[in-house]
Amino acid sequence: MATNGVHHPAIIESADTDKLPPAPADPQNIKAFHDLDLNTLSPSTQAVHADDPLNILDDVAPAIHVSTTFRYDNDPDRLFPTHERDASTHDSSKHVYSRHTTHSTTRLEAILSVLLKNPSLTYSSGLAAFNALITFLNPKRVFITAGYHGCHGVLKLHERLSGLKVLPLDGNPEEIQKGDLVHLETPINPTGLAFNIQHYADIAHSKGAYLSVDATFGPPPLQDPFKHGADVVMHSGTKYFGGHSDLLCGVLAVKEKAWIPQMVTDRMFLGSVMGGLEGWLGVRSLRTLELRVTRQSESARRIVDALDGALTGHTVGTGLSQSDADIIRSVLKKVYHASLQTQDYKTWLKKQMPNGYGPVFSITMKTPDLARRLPSKLNLFHHATSLGGVESLIEWRTMTDETVDKDLLRISIGIEDDKDLLDDLIQAFKELAADTSESK
Numbered sequence: 076m077a078t079n080g081v082h083h084p085a086i087i088e089s090a091d092t093d094k095l096p097p098a099p100a101d102p103q104n105i106k107a108f109h110d111l112d113l114n115t116l117s118p119s120t121q122a123v124h125a126d127d128p129l130n131i132l133d134d135v136a137p138a139i140h141v142s143t144t145f146r147y148d149n150d151p152d153r154l155f156p157t158h159e160r161d162a163s164t165h166d167s168s169k170h171v172y173s174r175h176t177t178h179s180t181t182r183l184e185a186i187l188s189v190l191l192k193n194p195s196l197t198y199s200s201g202l203a204a205f206n207a208l209i210t211f212l213n214p215k216r217v218f219i220t221a222g223y224h225g226c227h228g229v230l231k232l233h234e235r236l237s238g239l240k241v242l243p244l245d246g247n248p249e250e251i252q253k254g255d256l257v258h259l260e261t262p263i264n265p266t267g268l269a270f271n272i273q274h275y276a277d278i279a280h281s282k283g284a285y286l287s288v289d290a291t292f293g294p295p296p297l298q299d300p301f302k303h304g305a306d307v308v309m310h311s312g313t314k315y316f317g318g319h320s321d322l323l324c325g326v327l328a329v330k331e332k333a334w335i336p337q338m339v340t341d342r343m344f345l346g347s348v349m350g351g352l353e354g355w356l357g358v359r360s361l362r363t364l365e366l367r368v369t370r371q372s373e374s375a376r377r378i379v380d381a382l383d384g385a386l387t388g389h390t391v392g393t394g395l396s397q398s399d400a401d402i403i404r405s406v407l408k409k410v411y412h413a414s415l416q417t418q419d420y421k422t423w424l425k426k427q428m429p430n431g432y433g434p435v436f437s438i439t440m441k442t443p444d445l446a447r448r449l450p451s452k453l454n455l456f457h458h459a460t461s462l463g464g465v466e467s468l469i470e471w472r473t474m475t476d477e478t479v480d481k482d483l484l485r486i487s488i489g490i491e492d493d494k495d496l497l498d499d500l501i502q503a504f505k506e507l508a509a510d511t512s513e514s515k
């Protein structure tokens with residue numbers, strides 16, 4: 076391909092061979108460009124190599140592409156107007172305009188499609204992805220639990236626009252009808268408690284409805300909602316996929332491959348695409364997804380074990396001294412996390428989350444005032460909303476979510492050493508306890 080008289084050898088090689096890069100978001104196509112079957116590789120390998128076929132340059136690290144528009148072919152015989160293209164003339168390796176596809180977001184989708192085991196599309200944010208899902212499925216009713224308040228905000232918008240009805244998921248399942256959407260968030264925001272995906276999939280499917288699962292709090296390799304009946308898996312990629320608190324991203328992965336072309340068209344008109352730079356950051360981040368998430372998950376479990384152990388008297392193996400446990404008990408009321416759902420462990424939870432629980436949990440303090448003051452006593456946790464980054468965060472959740480009690484704090488464990496994090500929490504609890512006894 077000549078591009079304004081300048082020749083790019085790597086591009087010529089790619090364009091002139093039969094080995095054109097694959098259609099976006101199609102793992103079946105991607106497989107064909109590797110000698111290896113990507114699906115047989117482990118997620119850590121997939122995250123580094125699933126986009127290899129889209130690496131048309133000789134750079135090892137992906138190049139940063141920020142162009143919003145891309146030159147058409149210089150050969151007039153290879154100019155096919157979009158509306159006249161068919162399978163033989165559509166070349167998905169060529170980008171046209173960044174509201175449709177870009178190099179970086181296509182690479183990101185190539186990796187996500189393999190990791191999530193189904194075709195995946197990216198959006199400008201998690202809420203943009205949820206909005207795109209509701210727009211595409213256009214259900215008459217959505218059945219939903221509490222969970223992230225922003226998704227309820229999106230549904231309110233559709234209630235206003237289309238008369239969509241929003242109903243509680245644990246209401247009367249008899250009301251669910253064909254074409255409705257059951258939307259489950261698991262683990263749920265803000266507590267990190269898990270729900271049985273298969274249970275809700277069975278209910279939805281018995282009525283001809285779809286099940287979508289917001290799996291933001293349980294990214295790969297922690298769970299695969301498709302294995303338990305999900306039709307759509309949604310992520311706020313802003314969280315673990317981004318992993319560094321520096322990009323907004325939303326993801327929809329769908330079991331029904333035939334939905335993808337319409338969803339790509341919808342996205343183009345909704346205009347809710349990631350920028351090229353964010354797409355690039357996303358690819359950079361996915362390389363370390365498994366390393367980060369498994370460490371964050373294991374650290375969260377250890378910290379939860381210690382805090383809950385102090386409350387329940389099970390401190391053996393937690394490293395807590397008796398005085399640490401006494402301090403924790405003096406200010407902390409309760410700990411919420413899927414790892415504490417021992418009653419569900421054998422029946423479905425171990426099967427659903429075989430590789431560990433989410434790195435987010437919540438705590439309630441003995442008074443709302445203790446909850447308000449805890450973040451400012453900590454050294455290693457930023458007091459900020461969001462989750463999933465390498466930095467540990469704590470949020471007095473009422474700051475951004477009016478639906479939760481004022482004694483609740485949400486904690487997102489980062490990649491720091493878990494012992495350092497626990498020590499930081501204990502010293503903060505100590506200070507709070509000292510402040511309380513001084514003011515008496």
Ligand SMILES: Cc1ncc(COP(=O)(O)O)c(C=O)c1O
Nearest residue numbers: 200201202223264291311313324
């Ligand atoms: C569970 C869940 N879903 C969706 C979202 C929305 O994602 P975003 O902020 O990327 O729009 C969030 C954000 O916190 C979330 O926690």
